[in-house]
Amino acid sequence: MNFELTDDQVMIKETVSEFAHRRILPNRMIWDEAQIFPVDVFREMGEIGLMGMLVPEEYGGAGLGYIEYKIALEEISRVCGSVGLSMAAHNSLCTGHILQFGTEEQKKKYLPKLASAEWIGAWGLTEANTGSDALRMQCVAKKEGEYWVINGTKNFITHGTSGDVAVVLVRTGDLLDSHGITTFIVERSTPGFSGGKKENKLGMRCSETSEMVFDNCRVHESQILGEVGEGFIQAMKVLDGGRISIGAMSLGIAQGAYDTALSYSKERKQFGQAISRFQAIAFKLADMAVAIEISDLLLLKACTLKNAGKPCTLASAMAKYESSEVAVKVSTEAVQILGGYGYTKDFPAEKYYRDSKLCTIGEGTSEIQKLVIARELVR
Ligand SMILES: Cc1cc2nc3c(=O)[nH]c(=O)nc-3n(C[C@H](O)[C@H](O)[C@H](O)COP(=O)(O)OP(=O)(O)OC[C@H]3O[C@@H](n4cnc5c(N)ncnc54)[C@H](O)[C@@H]3O)c2cc1C
Secondary structure, eight states: OOOSOOHHHHHHHHHHHHHIIIIIGGGHHHHHHHTOOOHHHHHHHHHTTOSSTTSOGGGTSOOOOHHHHHHHHHHHHHHOHHHHHHHHIIIIIIIHHHHHHOOHHHHHHHHHHHHTTSSOEEEEOOBTTBSSOGGGOOOEEEEETTEEEEEEEEEEEETTTTOSEEEEEEEOSOTTOTTSEEEEEEETTSTTEEEEEEOOOSSOTTSOEEEEEEEEEEEEGGGEESSTTOHHHHHHHHHHHHHHHHHHHHHHHHHHHHHHHHHHHHHOEETTEEGGGSHHHHHHHHHHHHHHHHHHHHHHHHHHHHHTTOOOHHHHHHHHHHHHHHHHHHHHHHHHHHHHHHTSTTSTHHHHHHHHHHHTTTTSOHHHHHHHHHHHHHO
């Protein structure tokens, strides 16, 4: 295996890092404190190809692979996990679902708008009473002629209010039937579709999280993605890619926290020397660096399998599980290394710490990743 980045990958890394430091870093705490979702920045990210990274060029995307996507998402999340989360949900969930299962007509209609970020995308699976247990969802669609009428509320949806278009998983069959869920593309302007309660969160505060409410929302059958009843199976496949996204975002957060801790430890003097000279601190840095390297390798494997079109459920669940737990551990240690300053908002360690916790929850909790991994191992 070759672990060297190609020239193009190095260029992507440098370009995205420069963008993140110029456009995101100066504002990240302002957005975080006020829970501002910076739509303009996403439009700019669309202009430089970050919002349709995996979309082929014929549909207006950057036509890149998962390794380039991982690199870009890492560099954004290294500066701000929140912007990384929104980029991930837009690229791999909403856009990724349409790319994987859309008809030619649906792809031509939606992918160019999503890839340019003229439209922001949302993806709705979770409901208030059904997160991990998605097959019990209560949001339903009933057929009326050529239309389907959707009723119910989706919960915790990234861009649930600001999204211009949503890919929504809705029950069209029996409770607990894995062939009883159908996917619909619903545009924001559709009567009966609105945003609901916006969450006030611990971290990831500039990524909007809100309800999506469907009240007798009539959607034409041409808006179904794939076949009726295929939604749950599709969602599981989409989440294979989604987990690589959350893994890359986690890795970026861990790297950002590590960068902060490393540079601080070289500057901060106690007992007449830099604290990095104390073995207790240097060993923490060593553990953090090893954990980051392990996450990186697991992610590279998952990206390579995904690019090759090979089964990647096991690899992506392992990468997501490990990277997200590492993000939490590394950012916790970063706060510790900064001591009292780590606990203040004058340094970014506390933000990495708050943002990291979402990584072990979103797109399947760590417990659910272990279930997925165990199922793959023992089947
Ligand atoms: C910031 C944010 C953004 C999000 N964005 C989206 C989005 O864009 N679209 C979307 O559809 N959803 C989104 N979600 C929802 C997210 O995917 C769910 O929160 C997550 O899947 C967990 O579901 P839950 O919160 O209902 O927890 P629950 O499923 O209620 O889990 C609670 C606890 O029980 C554990 N548990 C549950 N079942 C089992 C089991 N069988 N075995 C062992 N332990 C179990 C869990 O691991 C967890 O620790 C988002 C959530 C957040 C916080």
